[in-house]
Structures are given as C-alpha cells and as structure tokens.
Amino acid sequence: MIMKASLAFLLQEPRGMDLWQLLFTLALICANDSLPTSEVPLGEPQIIKCRSPEMETFSCHWTDGDVHNHTAPRTMQLLYMKRGDEEWKECPDYVTAGENSCYFNTSYTSVWIPYCVKLANENKVFDEKCFSVDEIVLPDPPINLNWTLLNISLTGIHVDIQVRWEPPPTADVRKGWVTLEYELQYKEVNETKWKELEPVCSTTVPLYSLKMGRDYEIRIQSRQRTSEKFGEFSETLFVSFSMASETVLCAEEIQFPWLFIVIFGTCGLVVVMFLILFSKQRLKMLILPPIPAPKIKGIDPDLLKKGKLEEVNSILASHDSYKPQLYNDDLWVEFIELDIDDPDEKTEGSDTDRLLSDAHMKSHSCLGVKDDDSGRASCCEPDMPETDFSASDTCDGTSDTDQSKKISEKEETLLCLDQKDNNKSFTNLDDPANQQLISQSEDNQSRPPFADSIESPSPVPPVRTQLSNQSSVTNIDFYAQVSDITPAGSVVLSPGQKNKTGRAQCEAHTEPAAQCQSNFTMDNAYFCEADVKKCIAVTSHEEVEPHVQDQSFNEDTYFTTESLTTTAVNPSTATEEASSSEMPVPDYTSIHIVHSPQGLVLNATALPVPDKEFMVSCGYVSTDQLNKIMP
Amino acid sequence: MPHMITTMNNKGASLKGVLLVFLLISNMFLTKKSVTSLPICPSGSVNCQVSLGELFDRAVKLSHYIHFLSSEMFNEFDERYAQGRGFITKAVNGCHTASLTTPEDKEQAQQIHHEDLLNLVLGVLRSWNDPLLHLVTEVQRIKEAPNTILWKAAEIEEQNKRLLEGMEKIVGRVQPGDTGNEVYSRWSGLPSLQLADEDSRLFAFYNLLHCLRRDSHKIDNYLKLLKCRLIHDSNC
Numbered sequence: 115m116i117m118k119a120s121l122a123f124l125l126q127e128p129r130g131m132d133l134w135q136l137l138f139t140l141a142l143i144c145a146n147d148s149l150p151t152s153e154v155p156l157g158e159p160q161i162i163k164c165r166s167p168e169m170e171t172f173s174c175h176w177t178d179g180d181v182h183n184h185t186a187p188r189t190m191q192l193l194y195m196k197r198g199d200e201e202w203k204e205c206p207d208y209v210t211a212g213e214n215s216c217y218f219n220t221s222y223t224s225v226w227i228p229y230c231v232k233l234a235n236e237n238k239v240f241d242e243k244c245f246s247v248d249e250i251v252l253p254d255p256p257i258n259l260n261w262t263l264l265n266i267s268l269t270g271i272h273v274d275i276q277v278r279w280e281p282p283p284t285a286d287v288r289k290g291w292v293t294l295e296y297e298l299q300y301k302e303v304n305e306t307k308w309k310e311l312e313p314v315c316s317t318t319v320p321l322y323s324l325k326m327g328r329d330y331e332i333r334i335q336s337r338q339r340t341s342e343k344f345g346e347f348s349e350t351l352f353v354s355f356s357m358a359s360e361t362v363l364c365a366e367e368i369q370f371p372w373l374f375i376v377i378f379g380t381c382g383l384v385v386v387m388f389l390i391l392f393s394k395q396r397l398k399m400l401i402l403p404p405i406p407a408p409k410i411k412g413i414d415p416d417l418l419k420k421g422k423l424e425e426v427n428s429i430l431a432s433h434d435s436y437k438p439q440l441y442n443d444d445l446w447v448e449f450i451e452l453d454i455d456d457p458d459e460k461t462e463g464s465d466t467d468r469l470l471s472d473a474h475m476k477s478h479s480c481l482g483v484k485d486d487d488s489g490r491a492s493c494c495e496p497d498m499p500e501t502d503f504s505a506s507d508t509c510d511g512t513s514d515t516d517q518s519k520k521i522s523e524k525e526e527t528l529l530c531l532d533q534k535d536n537n538k539s540f541t542n543l544d545d546p547a548n549q550q551l552i553s554q555s556e557d558n559q560s561r562p563p564f565a566d567s568i569e570s571p572s573p574v575p576p577v578r579t580q581l582s583n584q585s586s587v588t589n590i591d592f593y594a595q596v597s598d599i600t601p602a603g604s605v606v607l608s609p610g611q612k613n614k615t616g617r618a619q620c621e622a623h624t625e626p627a628a629q630c631q632s633n634f635t636m637d638n639a640y641f642c643e644a645d646v647k648k649c650i651a652v653t654s655h656e657e658v659e660p661h662v663q664d665q666s667f668n669e670d671t672y673f674t675t676e677s678l679t680t681t682a683v684n685p686s687t688a689t690e691e692a693s694s695s696e697m698p699v700p701d702y703t704s705i706h707i708v709h710s711p712q713g714l715v716l717n718a719t720a721l722p723v724p725d726k727e728f729m730v731s732c733g734y735v736s737t738d739q740l741n742k743i744m745p
Numbered sequence: 746m747p748h749m750i751t752t753m754n755n756k757g758a759s760l761k762g763v764l765l766v767f768l769l770i771s772n773m774f775l776t777k778k779s780v781t782s783l784p785i786c787p788s789g790s791v792n793c794q795v796s797l798g799e800l801f802d803r804a805v806k807l808s809h810y811i812h813f814l815s816s817e818m819f820n821e822f823d824e825r826y827a828q829g830r831g832f833i834t835k836a837v838n839g840c841h842t843a844s845l846t847t848p849e850d851k852e853q854a855q856q857i858h859h860e861d862l863l864n865l866v867l868g869v870l871r872s873w874n875d876p877l878l879h880l881v882t883e884v885q886r887i888k889e890a891p892n893t894i895l896w897k898a899a900e901i902e903e904q905n906k907r908l909l910e911g912m913e914k915i916v917g918r919v920q921p922g923d924t925g926n927e928v929y930s931r932w933s934g935l936p937s938l939q940l941a942d943e944d945s946r947l948f949a950f951y952n953l954l955h956c957l958r959r960d961s962h963k964i965d966n967y968l969k970l971l972k973c974r975l976i977h978d979s980n981c
Contacts (some may be wrong), residue, residue, distance in 0.1 A: 170851050197839065224849040226959050246964050290981050291851050292965070292972030338961065647897050 159190060160241040161233050165252045167345070168284045169221050169292055169338075172247055173211035176233050179240075190240075192216040194231040196224065202232070206371060223247055253294055253336045254282035255348035256317070261332070264320060269328050273355060278318045279334055279348065293339045299347075303329040315339070331352045601741075775862065782885045797858040800915050807908040808968050811901055812961035818897040819954045826947050840956035841932045842872050847963060853969055860920050864928070866967050867916060869960055871929035877902040880953060882939040887950070901957070909963075919975075 129618040159179035174192060193202035194216075206218035215230070225247045232242035256279040264274035277298060298319050299308040312320060324330055332351040335344040432564035598606030845868050846852040875938045878981070884890055937949035973981040 220850060220852070224873060226847075226963055246959065248959070248966075286851065286981055288973070289851075289855070289979050290969040290971075291854070293969055340809065340816060340965065 116232050121693065134226065140649075157579060158240055159233055161192075161231065161243050163261040164231065164245060164250050166223070166247050166250050167252065167254050167282070168286060169225055169247060169251050170286075173215055173217040173251060174205075174231055175211065175215045176241065178214060189235055190214070191234050191236075192231055193234060194218075194229055197228050198247060251291065251292070251338045251342075252343060254284050255337060255346045256281055256296060256334050256336055257283065257348065259348060259351040261321075261351065261353055266326070272322075273319060273326055274322045275324060275353065276318060277334075277351070281317060282336065282345075294336045295339045296334050296336045297344065298334050303331060308333075310633045313337075324353070324355065326355050329356055343640050414483060424601065434513045441714060613697055695721055759928070777934065788899060796977045797915065797918055800911060800918070800970075801968070801976055804908060804911045805965070805968050805972055808961070808965040809905055809912065811904050811908065812958070812965045814897050814901050814904070815954070815958040815961045818853055818894055818901070820960045821894055821897075822951065822954050826887075827951050830944065830947070840952075841876070841934065842869050842956070844930045845869060845872070845912055845928065847967075854967065859971055859975060862967055862971060863912070863916050863919060867909070868910050868928045869964055870912060871927065872932065873905055873957070873960065874909070874930045875903055876934065876957075879935050879938065880957075883935075884950070886939075887947070888943075901961075911926065927963065927966050945947060 159177055161174055161176040164172060164174040176190070176192070176577060192205040194205065195202045205218075206222055207217040207219065208215065209217070210219075211217040228244060228246045230242060230244040233240045258280045259275045260276065260279075261275045264276050266273050279296070281287045281294055285294060287294060293315075295313045295315055296317070296319075298321075299614060301308045308473075311321075321332075323527045323558075330353040334348045335346065337344040451666045556682075596607050600606060839874060845865060847865055847869070848857050848862070857865075877898070881895075881902050884898050885895060887894075934949065938953070939945065940946040940949065969981075973979055
C-alpha cells in the first residue's frame, strides 16, 4: 500500500526535487518492510517466544520494551485462554522460568489444544499470540558429550573418532513421547565456520579424518523430528590431538609420487617402443588381425566356379559327414523328361516331380498346396494313400519321390491285397519291412533322411523306379528300386523283379525281403544303405504271392528305426538261406529311357555285383568306391 | 512278605507310570494354553510372517511421513495464501475429530490402555478418510494452486489409507477377534471448501490443513508411544 502510494506520489511529483524524493521514498519503503508484521510499535513490550522443551510444560518470555518511555512501572500480566475456556486466565507461575516469563507446568499444559496468550497490563493489550504446544517444542541440548578413538590411519596423520552423548534429561525419549534428532557440528579451533553433519536419530556418530596435530570443537543441537527448528546447542566438546603429534615424524602429507610415475612411465614407453620398432608386423597382427575369409576347409572355391565337380565331389566325399552332393548337370539332363500333363506342375515342381509326376499328384495334393520350394507343403498329413499324393517337398526334397513311390506302392498294395486275401501266408521278413517301406514312404514328415538312407544314399533325390500300374510293361524289370545314382550318371538299382506288371506290382512288395543283418546299430537313426538294402533286397526267387499284411496297414504307422530294426532282426535268421539263394541281379542299371510319367526303362547291362567292400561301407558311398565299381 | 513287596513295587511302578502320563498330558495342555494365549498368527490372518514389531515400525514410519507432509503443506499454504488475511489471529475453529476424546498430555497417554489407544488411532484415521478425499479434489480448484500442494494432498490421502490398513492389521494382532465398534467422526466441512467467497474458502482450507497437521502429529505420537511401550518395553 505504502509502496503504491509512494510510487504514485513519485510519478505526480514535479521534476524538481526528483532525486531526493526518490531516495526518501525508497528509504521509507525499506524501513516499512523491515518492520515486524505484528503491529506492535517499537519499544513496546512484546512476547518474544513461547517454548516447550519436552511437550509437557511450556513457558512464555516477553520483553519489557523501552522502559524510558513510560514513567510508572508497569504490572504486566500474561493472560491465557485455552479453547473451551470462557475467559482469560492469568499466568500461574511468573517465577520459575525467570524474569518476564510465565511458566505452565504439566497440569496446565494440554498438548494439542490451541492456546492464546496475551500480554497486557490493566488497560492495554500489548501483544497476543495463539499457538498449540506441539508447535512450540524446542528440546534442551544434549548432555554428556564425549569421544573415543576409533582408529588412526597408517600414516598417522588422520584420526577417526566416535562421539557420544545423551539426550536431554527433560525429554522423555525412553517412553517415546518425544522423538529427537541430533545434528553435530565441528570445527577446528582456529576456524570460524562450523562443519555440519547430517541429522541423526541415534545418540552417537563417528567423525572421520580429523587431522593429527589439530584441536577441534564439537557441539550438538537437537530438535523434534517433525519440526524444523533446532533447540539450543550443547556445550562444546574440545578434542585435542596436538599433544600427541609431537612424536609423529611425518608431519607433512604425502606428496603425489611424481618420481615413481615418471620412472615407470618411461620404462613402459621404452618397452612399447621396442615392441613397435622391432616387431611391426607382429604388432600389426596383434592389433588388427586379418579377418579370415570364409571358405570350406579343403575346398578351393575356384573349383566350384570352374565347374570341376568331380574334384569337388571327391573332396566332399572324403569327409565322412558329407553326402557327396553330385552337382553334375549332365545327370539332370538325363532325368528330366518334360512330359507332364499339368503345365503348372511343370513350372512349379522340382525336377523329381517332373520325373515322376503323374496325374494323380495334382489331384492328390495335400490340401491343394502345390509343390514349390517354399516348403509349405512339407508337413502335409497323409490322409489316405490315394488322396495323399501330396506334392510336397520336405526338408531335403526326398519326399517327392517318397510320395510317388508311396502312391504307387499303395496302389500296388491294394492290388496285391485283393490277391492276398486268400493267401494268408505271412512272412515276417517281407511284410513288416515291406509295409514299413510303404508306411515309411507314407510318412513324409518323419525321417526323410532315414528314407533317404533307406532308399538311396544318393544325394540326388533318388528316382523311384516304382512305377504305377499304368506304366508300360517293357522288356525288363518293370520295377526296380533305385538305390543309388552314380556320378557318372547311371542309376544304381537294387535287383528288380522280372515278372509281369500285375505280379510285378505285387512283387514289388516282396522286394523288401528283409535280409537284415543283426549288426544294425539300434540307436542309429541312419541305416547303412547297404545294410538296409539287404533288408529290403529284392528276392527274385520269391514267389509273388501276395503277402498278407499282418501288421496293421494304416497310414499311421510310421516308419521307425526300431520297427525296422526289429523287423530286420527278426527275419535275419529266417532269411539267411533265402537270400543266399538269391539270384544275382545287376545292382546297377543305367537308365535307358524315361517314360513319363513314371517310367524308367533301364538298360539291361549287367554290372558286376558290388564288392563286399561296397556293402560294408556304412553311411555314404564315396565316389572312390563308386568309381571302383563303375567302369 | 516278598510277594507283598513285589505287588507293592508293581503298584509303585504303575503309580509312577500314571503320574508320568499325567504330567505329560498336563504339560501338553499347559503349553498349548500358553501358546494360545499369545497368538502369533490368529486364525484368519493371511500374512503371518511379519512380526508385530515390524508392523509397528512400518506404521510409525508412515505416520511420521504423513505428519511431515502435512506440516509442509500447511506451511506452504500458510505462506502463499494466509499471509495478511489474519487467519492466525482468528481463533482456530475446532477440528471435526474433537468428538473423539484423545489423551492430551503424557500422563493421560500413559494411563490409557493400549487397546483403547489403538482404537482411538483407528477412529482418527477413519475420520480423515473422507476429508482427505475431498481435499484432493477441492484443492485443485484453488486458484493457481502450486503443484507441490496438490501432490502432497494426493500423497497424504494415499498414505493415510495405507496406514489405516496397517493399523487394522496391528489391531487384529493385538486384540484378535475383537471387531470393536467403528467409531469415527463424520466430517461435514465440504460445503465450506466450496464457498463462493474466496476468503472464506481459503480460511476453510487453512482450518482443515491445520487440523490435519495436528491430528497427524497426534497419531504419530501415539504410535511412537505404543511402539516403545509394547515392543521395547518402555525403553526406546
């Protein structure tokens, strides 16, 4: 208000005495601001403070004011009123708290009730204050300060001490009526500024890194935890270390060890220089190791580029873990006979599809999924043998042929079943293996590698020579199981049947006459081609009577190694002699013509029976071995 | 004679046996009784792992925090809105919790039974549920209310609920099975917080915050007192 008035006044004032008036006004304003907000004029008695040290009693102190202005000694009265009182009451005790004070003992004190006190003499009220006791708590200072030595540093320069004290005796901390917080301050004797520690609730606190040879002063103040103001300071504790320091030798602080740094730094630098100068290359190698170019161990990528596939194959074959992938373009040429009814099939299918596809493939595609290389159709569930001619390609693409073989075999089986109905002859060796072969081919999900190894170890999706009953009957074996394809381009067939179509179809099932060795490794998921060949070797001499499939011929039987093994093991003894009387038939027959869609006319060239050596080799046939066999 | 002695011996042995069994059974019953007299986990309690001391520690921490926030909020409000309006000199109106007779000094607090004091604390806490809720909403309508005040109001309201839960747990432990009548004071000060006249409205806020600070201090003190009495055996 006054400021506004003065400003307005300033603005209206003529320019004459501007500066002085401005200064005067400013002085007034400043003086105004510094006046206490309580409207008591200067020199009048006023209540300085009301304080409770422990929240059980409280006292109020006032000043007399400027006595000189008043002639008669005044009889000051402090009147108080609690909420709920009707009238002002006089102070009960003017004495205990000292002069110009009023003391309220426990009986007069109620904690959370508002009080109003007023300072007055008979006529005039000088000052009035309202408060409640919980707001005016200022604890007494702590007592009994002392300290104990914690430890001295190794250098003997720094000292840690533990300072202890006791809470003020008036405050009832034990019963929890008052909860106190303490703040410790310390300084060196000749300093002026006190250092403060964080307030703590405990009655002890450590002081770290005091210097030997100096003297310190410590004091503590306390407050109620929830208030802001601290009470009085305690007595100052005097801590002296100067007397002990005379015997200490190291008076000075440790200098930064420049000398050591210089020496060691120089040594290190020299070493590094030596390294750099005399072994540049090695250092370079250490710092920037060359990134090795990716390459197959043992194979020169140039070979692949140049197309020297035989060498590549030989290299690859030398690795046991490799199937000799025959990337011979020539081979493919022979196989591809593009005479497919469905033009779509041609464009999408793989080569093997083209080779072996027939009209059924399309119609029996699994859920209409066409065969493409996406692998989407790979997990088609075989529903029924007829319908499930899914043109799926599994992970390694052998299922196509599986499918083709399967369907053909299924059909054959069905055909055979008609014939077999009356013939209950059941040979364990044939049927399980046979059926498993079929079921194995049904199962295009599981064991493609297994199927692979069963049917043929050749890397090229083996061509199934199982022809449908529609295939033309030609001069030689209508169905022959392809067991391998040589790098030269010839198809390795297992001995096939020489009978007519119908019987040949059935006989196809007899082909898997198991002549299994008992040296199957039971836990090996991959069966040696040779071993399995024996299991399912065509027994030409065997009758083509239909074999009753004793085992449940349903699509759900999956070809398991165990089953094969068991079946393999079972007939091992039975068919020993059977296999021995087997007529030697050519294992390798080159393909003469590829009849579409499932026909493969084979050359009648007889090839030497492979050696035992060939048979023995488990796993994959190396090209060396093949080369030995082949001319 | 020897026959009699043996029979007597037998009888003595059987007597001993009976006595032993009796002792065992009585011991069983006695220990069982002593266990039941100090229930650590009364039936129906979900969380049985926290000790009473820990519960009290948490409660004291919460009450301390609430009082701290209330003090600060009151001081802020006082600084910002109450200066020059003479709120201080006016006799502060009574708080709505005045109907709950709480101990006003140390002697009274010491004489009151701890179960009664706990129930009083619960009553005060419950009485503040409603006002705090409205405080949070109404304080936002104050012209240019600083964020700190708004945040503190919300925080106090939430912590109060938590403290209430904790106290109910403690009461459940200390006096199991005693649901007690839920005594609390109803608050009817909402209209005053919504007055059109700004001065009157701000005075209503001032009053409410003053009461809040006071009551939170009361609760804090009572809980500390109870903690020292029950957990530390009056030797904090």
